[in-house]
Amino acid sequence: MITTQNKPTKEKIIEAAYYLVRSKGITKMTMEAVADKAGISKGAVFYHFSTKELLIEAMVKQLFNNFDSQLNQEYENEGKLGGRTQSYLKTTFLMHDQEENELSVALLAALVNNPDLLKPAKEYYEIWQNQLENDQINPVIATIVRLTTDGLWFSELFGLAPIDKTLRDQLYETLSELINSAKK
Amino acid sequence: MITTQNKPTKEKIIEAAYYLVRSKGITKMTMEAVADKAGISKGAVFYHFSTKELLIEAMVKQLFNNFDSQLNQEYENEGKLGGRTQSYLKTTFLMHDQEENELSVALLAALVNNPDLLKPAKEYYEIWQNQLENDQINPVIATIVRLTTDGLWFSELFGLAPIDKTLRDQLYETLSELINSAKK
DNA sequence: ATTATTGTACCGCCTGGTCAGTATAGTTGT
DNA sequence: ACAACTATACTGACCAGGCGGTACAATAAT
The missing domain is CATH 1.10.10.60 (Homeodomain-like)
Structure with missing residues (x-):
């Protein structure tokens, strides 16, 4: 109420x-x-x-909750071997297509003001990394997928040689194939 | 004296x-x-x-110059197909083993104070990305290598599920193999 | 009427930046 | 040889502006 x-x-x-x-x-x-x-x-x-910190905390939490639920939603339609990795890949690439990357923006705001505010973010990331490493495929491949998409964020956040659309599409396909070929 | x-x-x-x-x-x-x-x-x-901006500019420039010269030095001992990609991989992984990641620290300081200060960083990155895309191997693979290492930075910078040493070593090997198998 | 919400005015602190002046070593003129 | 001057490196006190946060009055909702 x-x-x-x-x-x-x-x-x-x-x-x-x-x-x-x-x-x-x-x-x-x-x-x-x-x-x-x-x-x-x-x-x-x-x-x-x-307090300002509370506002930033709210920003971080909100976005990570959204991302996580989107991740899980994607996973339900996916399942199977390498499913979580596939979901992670799909969700991040979908996120990128829509507007700006609000996740890293929030992260930045947090980091600048008080690194402790990153705690919820850290917790989520631990969960995700854990899921990826136990996805019934080669964990190294799963980690490559994660880090590549994180790197994509990084490049966009700082504007450091961001990847154009066509190359990004190719990235998506290659990574997806990589996951499939890593199925045991 | x-x-x-x-x-x-x-x-x-x-x-x-x-x-x-x-x-x-x-x-x-x-x-x-x-x-x-x-x-x-x-x-x-x-x-x-x-001015404070000048100090930060000096920080950014110094580090990127160092990184770039280390990159070129590595490349000379390497050469061949996919040589630049191999150098990029090697240099970033070497950098990570030694102390903290000062590059991203400097980047952050720049971004917070004045995004214009990222200009030298952007220029270097454009060069690197260009080199990677024209390394006589599949450019998508080369880009994956770059983004994975950038993602590694990202995770360490924010402390978001950073990759432990053993997994990182495996990453290095798998990426290296990926480069080799992408040679035409 | 009571509570929940919002506006206005203000405070104290911190920070980038300024400035007048000092210390010291080298240079020049005589 | 000695004084006058200059350049470089640095000090310490200060200031103006911006910021997070507070106090409290005013209004809206139930």
């Missing part, structure tokens, strides 16, 4: 925060700027997130 | 800056803290780097 009432404003705040980090850079994500972008006052922002 | 290792002040400043970012986080890399760590006054720091 209370939670449903809180939702809209809280989400507006989080969205505003994303927008700022993505378009203006992390340093411009001030609580006042967030308030302006969300169309409310600074006091209201602090009412919902009594 | 025996040659007392009296490093130039500029280097001491840069080293102090690295230390701070690496151990305390980016936010703690203030010009005052750098001065303290370097054992000089704040004014002295600004004497050598009239």
